[in-house]
Structures are given as C-alpha cells and as structure tokens.
Amino acid sequence: MIIGKVVGSVVSTRKSEKLIGNKFMIIEPIHQMKGGLSQESRQESRIVAIDIIGAGIGEYVLVAQGSAARIGCGMEDAPVDAAIVGIIDDGAGLE
Amino acid sequence: MIIGKVVGSVVSTRKSEKLIGNKFMIIEPIHQMKGGLSQESRQESRIVAIDIIGAGIGEYVLVAQGSAARIGCGMEDAPVDAAIVGIIDDGAGLE
Amino acid sequence: MIIGKVVGSVVSTRKSEKLIGNKFMIIEPIHQMKGGLSQESRQESRIVAIDIIGAGIGEYVLVAQGSAARIGCGMEDAPVDAAIVGIIDDGAGLE
Amino acid sequence: MIIGKVVGSVVSTRKSEKLIGNKFMIIEPIHQMKGGLSQESRQESRIVAIDIIGAGIGEYVLVAQGSAARIGCGMEDAPVDAAIVGIIDDGAGLE
C-alpha cells in the first residue's frame, strides 16, 4: 500500500456501469511531497482511487493498488485498480 | 486509476483475434502535463487503452490498468491491460 | 521481491474490516539508500506492507508486492498489495 | 498497452519448459525515443515480450503487460508477463 493525502475528487457521469455509486478521490502520495521535489513532480504521481472508507479531503489514507483494490473491496468485476482502504490516525510527521 | 487526455489513436490490422473490434486510444496522463516537464517527458508516459465508453480525442478520461481493465470490462480472456472506464465531466483545472 | 528496511509503522483505526489485526510497516527499499540519492528521493519510494513474519524496526526484509502479497499470505479477499515475507539474515553490506 | 519498436531478440536454451517454442523479442517503448532523452535512458526501458503475432525487427507493436500477456495469449500457466499482441499499421509519426 502507499500513504497518500486526499486532495480532491473527480466526477464522471459517462462511465462503466460497474462504477456507478463510487466516489473517485484524487490521491497525492505523501512520500513525494518533500520540499526537494518541484510542484510538477508531485502532480505526476497523483492517482484516482475509489473510497470504501469515507475519507475526507485533507486526510491521510492507505491506498491499495492493483487486483487488491478490486478483489479486496468486493468489486471483483469492476474496472477498479486503486482504493482507499484505511485512514491514517495521525498524519502528522508523514510529510 | 489515472486521469488522462485522449490524444490520438492507433490502428492495428494484424493483432490478437481477441482484440478485434476494439479501438486503441493513446492516453497522455494529465498530471504529467505541467509546464515544468519537457515535451519529451510527457511522451514517455503515454499508454494505449481500449475504450468501452466512447471517448473522443481531447476528452479527459479515467483509465484503469492491469487486470482491472481486462476483468472489469468483460474481456477476461483478452490481452488488454488498460481501458478507458469513464469520461471526466469537466477537465478544466486538471492540467 | 524487493529488499527494504523497516523504518516505522502507521496506525489506522478506520479501515477495511478485512485489514483488522494487521500491522502496517513502512518500508524503505534499500537499493535507493545510497549516498548519491537525496533524502527526498529515498522517501519517494517508501511503501506500506503488512507483516506476517514479525519484523522489527531497523530490520532488512523481503517484501512481495501485487497479488503475491494477498494470495501468498492467505489473505485472498483482503485489500493488501505488499507484505513482508522474510527477514534478511544479515543486512550488512546491503546499503 | 504500450507501443514499442522491436529492436532485437534473445535466445534462451535453459528456460522454463512452459516457455519452449516462444520467441523473445526485445522491445523499446517508442514514447521514450525522443531526441531529448539520452541513449542510456532509452535502454533502461527495454522489455522482453513473447510474440504471438509474428512481428519483425523494426516494426512498431502493441505490447500487453502483466496478467493480460499470460491469460490473453492462452498461456495461463506460463511465466510470461509481456506479449506482442498487435502490429501497428503505420508507425510513421510515432517517434
């Protein structure tokens, strides 16, 4: 898994019917947020994950990728390759 | 998933028979399009995805990768590792 | 697999119920720890892995990623994409 | 999928018996071939793919990676993680 910060969400009306009802959160992996990296570099790494936990913008989360996102979230048949699977209790010190 | 912009398509006449009937769209991940990255860097990240939604060139899309593309799009037996699974309602502000 | 050093752990109270009971260890891949790379670069590569072996902070471990972590650790249905699957006997010389 | 150029092949006599009869082609992803990248950078990205289509050296091809290569090519039990699954009709303009 990676740790990321929820920085936003996207809306998609025309999508696979298997995705209906899901929220698509934009995740910025936090280990790429150090001052030594430029703003551009950070944005490169963003991914979109569905949210089965109910994370809010600004929270630090655990994101599972690959088949783990699909199968581990009970969406075996959905085109999902990343999911928020936990919220970090205290993100202080992670950045 | 990643967010990408559809920038073109490719044609392949000689291909796996399991791919017949699919469109192959060239996707440029949008979080790599900031001015701070050179033109060369952007092109590095391009991928080819099948399109089950009907996206047009210039649209911003959600792309699922890995087994999610194959299984999530009902093509369990096809050699597909990336698929457009949604069109972003408003891509403004993403670049 | 990759070799990594266990550098910490994270706590997540609100998480997928399939993850309850697991420890989440922060892993720093050791082949990215050479002096030639900046501190920022090292942090970019960190991943979070569950631990089925009982590794301690500071130990060098083998980490399996992808479906191997889930299926190889008997957690077929859990949203897990990385797991510590062995502890290196002697990490000296690896950095 | 990615688009690559077939730049060579490798021979392996001692190999998994499940790989017998396959050709191993060396693929250079074309979106990494721009003049702005050094020769070294290009070589970093090369992968080896089996060929189920019959591509020749110099041709531009679609390469599927991951489980798509194995399952999509009818080689469920073989240790294959990349396969040429189509030949691009006209590679002009891709580099």
Next chain:
Amino acid sequence: MIIGKVVGSVVSTRKSEKLIGNKFMIIEPIHQMKGGLSQESRQESRIVAIDIIGAGIGEYVLVAQGSAARIGCGMEDAPVDAAIVGIIDDGAGLE
C-alpha cells in the same frame, strides 16, 4: 520479462513457510547498466527473484514479474512476485 544479471543472493531464515527451499537471487536489470547512469542509479533497480532454472552469479537471465512468477512457476500460493525463468545463451552485447 526483463533481462538482468545475477549479482548475488540473500539468505532469509525467518520467512513465509511457502518460501522454504527457494533461492533468492539479486538481479540487476541490464538495460540500466550503461556508463551514462551512475552506480547509485543501477542499484535502485535491483530486484530479488526466486530461481527455478539454476542460474549462477554473473549470468544473464530472463526475469518474469507479477503473477506470472507465481503461477508460471507452479507456486500459486506462495508470496513470490519475481522469478528467473530462463538463462540468456550469450549475454555479450547486452550491456
């Protein structure tokens, strides 16, 4: 698959019982060994693979990654994500 050079091995006494009996070889992907890349960069890319062929240190090998390593090597239930699946007949010219 990627082509790599076997540069060493690691020993792990405390490991998943499903890994008992396997050798863990350290692989350096050869397309990252050009003079233009620094020593540090090379080491970043090293991976650990099990060896089902019997490769020796210094040999050039084909490495399969992901589920192909696990399923293609008859270790469906083991936490393995990389395997040496062939030895290149003649590595001359690859570096």
